[in-house]
Amino acid sequence: MKKNDQAGYDRREFLRGTTAIAGAAVAGALLPIGTAFAQQAKLKVGLMLPYTGTYAQLGVAITNGFKLAVEERGGKLGGREIEWFTVDDESNPAKAPENVSKLVQRDKVDVVIGTVHSGVVMGMAKVLKESGTLWINPNGGAGAMTGAACAPNFFRTSFSNWQTTHALGKVLKAKGHKNAVFITWKYAAGEEMMEGFKEGFEKEGGKLTKELFVPFPQVEFQALLTEIASIKPDAVVAFFAGGGAAKFLKDYQAAGLKGKIPLYGSGFLTDGVLDAVGDAGEGVETTLHYADGLDTKKDKAFRLAYAKTFKLQPDVYAVQGYDAGQLLAAGPRRRQGQHRRQARHDQGHGSGQDRQPARAVDLVQGAQPGAGHVPAQGGGQGEQGARRGLEGPGGSGARLQDLAFL
Amino acid sequence: MDFAFFLIQLLNGLQYGLLLFLVASGLTLIFGIMGIINLAHGSFYMVGAYLAWSLSSLTGSLTVAILLAIPLTVILGMGLERLLFRHLYQRDHLYQVLLTYGLILVFEELRSLIWGDDVHGVAVPALLNASIPLTENLSYPVYRLAISGVCLLLAAALYLLIQKTRLGMMIRAGASNRDMVQSLGIDIKLIYTLVFALGIALAAFAGMINAPLSSVFRNLGSHVLIICFVVVVIGGIGSVKGAMAASLLIGLAETFGQVLVPEVAGMIVYVLMAVVLVWRPQGLFGKA
Numbered sequence: 001m002k003k004n005d006q007a008g009y010d011r012r013e014f015l016r017g018t019t020a021i022a023g024a025a026v027a028g029a030l031l032p033i034g035t036a037f038a039q040q041a042k043l044k045v046g047l048m049l050p051y052t053g054t055y056a057q058l059g060v061a062i063t064n065g066f067k068l069a070v071e072e073r074g075g076k077l078g079g080r081e082i083e084w085f086t087v088d089d090e091s092n093p094a095k096a097p098e099n100v101s102k103l104v105q106r107d108k109v110d111v112v113i114g115t116v117h118s119g120v121v122m123g124m125a126k127v128l129k130e131s132g133t134l135w136i137n138p139n140g141g142a143g144a145m146t147g148a149a150c151a152p153n154f155f156r157t158s159f160s161n162w163q164t165t166h167a168l169g170k171v172l173k174a175k176g177h178k179n180a181v182f183i184t185w186k187y188a189a190g191e192e193m194m195e196g197f198k199e200g201f202e203k204e205g206g207k208l209t210k211e212l213f214v215p216f217p218q219v220e221f222q223a224l225l226t227e228i229a230s231i232k233p234d235a236v237v238a239f240f241a242g243g244g245a246a247k248f249l250k251d252y253q254a255a256g257l258k259g260k261i262p263l264y265g266s267g268f269l270t271d272g273v274l275d276a277v278g279d280a281g282e283g284v285e286t287t288l289h290y291a292d293g294l295d296t297k298k299d300k301a302f303r304l305a306y307a308k309t310f311k312l313q314p315d316v317y318a319v320q321g322y323d324a325g326q327l328l329a330a331g332p333r334r335r336q337g338q339h340r341r342q343a344r345h346d347q348g349h350g351s352g353q354d355r356q357p358a359r360a361v362d363l364v365q366g367a368q369p370g371a372g373h374v375p376a377q378g379g380g381q382g383e384q385g386a387r388r389g390l391e392g393p394g395g396s397g398a399r400l401q402d403l404a405f406l
Numbered sequence: 407m408d409f410a411f412f413l414i415q416l417l418n419g420l421q422y423g424l425l426l427f428l429v430a431s432g433l434t435l436i437f438g439i440m441g442i443i444n445l446a447h448g449s450f451y452m453v454g455a456y457l458a459w460s461l462s463s464l465t466g467s468l469t470v471a472i473l474l475a476i477p478l479t480v481i482l483g484m485g486l487e488r489l490l491f492r493h494l495y496q497r498d499h500l501y502q503v504l505l506t507y508g509l510i511l512v513f514e515e516l517r518s519l520i521w522g523d524d525v526h527g528v529a530v531p532a533l534l535n536a537s538i539p540l541t542e543n544l545s546y547p548v549y550r551l552a553i554s555g556v557c558l559l560l561a562a563a564l565y566l567l568i569q570k571t572r573l574g575m576m577i578r579a580g581a582s583n584r585d586m587v588q589s590l591g592i593d594i595k596l597i598y599t600l601v602f603a604l605g606i607a608l609a610a611f612a613g614m615i616n617a618p619l620s621s622v623f624r625n626l627g628s629h630v631l632i633i634c635f636v637v638v639v640i641g642g643i644g645s646v647k648g649a650m651a652a653s654l655l656i657g658l659a660e661t662f663g664q665v666l667v668p669e670v671a672g673m674i675v676y677v678l679m680a681v682v683l684v685w686r687p688q689g690l691f692g693k694a
Binding site: 261 | 410419669
């Protein structure tokens with residue numbers, strides 16, 4: 001059990017707390033009287049992300065990206081120092097309400113940043129809708145968060161699950177594939193991505209022949225790979241991420257399917273795992289709202305800064321974390337640090353009505369620089385939009401709302 | 407599904423079943439012969455997997471790692487038996503459950519301290535890193551076949567050890583009447599230590615050879631533990647033969663379940679267990 005999971009203070013937290021108080025007392029004594037009192041209260045930022053399990057790597061990348069955005073602003077947001085709180089959500093939906101309650105009720109954070117797993121996102125939504133705490137979701141794409149279960153304090157700097165695979169329909173058609181098999185983990189994200197792909201592919205006249213599911217987070221694919229070989233579809237589309245994605249790509253190669261049946265997926269299939277899988281990732285084509293090759297000034301600057309700071313290459317998760325930081329920073333700047341939670345938004349469900357931050361912030365994500373760095377592209381961007389960025393069917397770009405929430 | 411693919415799925419199921427047998431045999435051995443309910447069985451599987459990963463990244467070879475790790479797990483098993491389990495043979499099962507549950511927590515925390523919480527992949531040994539083409543678009547990884555071979559060899563060795571050797575005779579005698587065996591001048595304490603260490607080593611070894619297929623992650627042991635108990639319960643408590651039959655049955659049920667009824671694949675194994683228990687409460691090969 002992780003230290004953070006325990007209610008109340010344990011010894012380590014207590015020590016950390018007292019050290020901070022002692023440090024503050026010393027600093028206060030050294031500072032001229034007045035400045036010490038002029039300091040605004042710290043901004044309490046609660047990170048609820050997976051730091052263990054299949055999605056651990058994703059949680060770390062998001063944290064890195066977010067902290068980079070804060071560091072670039074001198075460690076402050078809206079002129080306020082930051083106090084960090086961290087909870088490891090373990091990608092466990094059952095613990096989600098309890099975990100987010102720790103941040104909201106015990107730590108009394110001003111803003112919650114999280115998380116990756118869609119099931120956990122839905123657990124958080126219930127609690128955060130009630131508490132009204134500002135929430136920026138840097139990854140978990142559960143559609144309902146910005147659909148049926150949305151609230152004025154909910155924001156996401158990422159995607160809704162269906163968006164990440166919808167565009168594949170166009171790609172597969174262009175390649176001349178008439179039918180496909182979809183394989184994924186059996187949980188909200190996998191099912192929503194499957195639905196998104198089905199909708200997109202059928203619109204292009206394609207047919208989804210079979211849906212194959214593996215229980216999350218298992219990685220025993222052998223039986224289903226055999227099934228794929230026996231169906232002999234024109235193409236295979238997959239959603240796995242993190243450790244599971246690496247394992248799937250390797251197994252796909254070991255089963256001899258690579259090179260015989262082309263493999264497609266949402267970008268999560270390859271993002272962040274390319275180094276780990278070697279040539280098993282060769283030739284896989286994906287769609288996503290971000291890719292390493294995005295050729296914009298903003299992206300280049302971000303990638304350079306990230307690589308310098310963390311000695312790591314950033315992936316889409318780092319970008320989403322970074323954009324979450326930028327979004328949070330934009331609020332106080334526009335409101336001079338005033339505390340105000342308000343956002344106008346569509347509560348609509350489904351295509352094109354997902355609320356995504358756009359104009360207020362110069363986000364890294366975005367398919368085309370000319371489109372004003374809008375993370376979700378409107379429909380009909382064609383092949384390039386589908387391949388490079390993320391294509392939404394309903395022209396969401398025009399509906400994006402201005403933000404003023406902090 | 408045509409006939410060729412039916413055969414391949416059969417192979418998948420058998421291969422998975424053999425692996426299950428390897429993991430569960432240690433549990434059924436300790437359970438059947440010593441009467442110890444070892445909830446920490448999955449933890450030893452996890453320890454094996456992590457040892458395989460850390461030693462193979464150190465030495466660069468999974469084979470070397472396994473050769474180094476097996477003596478370590480035998481020593482671990484003997485040490486635990488001497489220090490902890492020995493004191494519980496005469497006690498109620500509840501004490502054993504409490505102790506071994508505690509061990510799960512201890513091993514999880516130690517794993518977190520020593521190896522961290524990240525997911526790791528273990529490379530398949532270069533010699534076995536190939537695939538045999540079966541149909542025009544499907545190949546079978548050689549490593550999976552090799553694992554099946556190893557599992558079969560171990561099953562045979564286990565059978566010979568228990569049924570055909572003098573040591574096996576003493577083990578079986580100890581299982582049916584411990585006091586009598588002791589008064590005949592046989593060092594039953596030593597035999598128990600050996601059996602326990604063997605059970606632990608089997609679990610850890612299964613973790614080691616399966617590491618390249620399943621990858622190495624936290625909570626690895628808990629899934630394994632549950633499926634092991636299912637095997638032991640279906641097969642009949644303490645029956646190695648039953649464990650083999652149950653493993654193969656579960657391997658096939660899970661494989662074909664995933665393909666034929668993917669919506670309910672997650673629960674097929676448990677439905678199977680329920681059916682067997684209604685039909686034969688003592689398990690397939692258990693003594694009533």
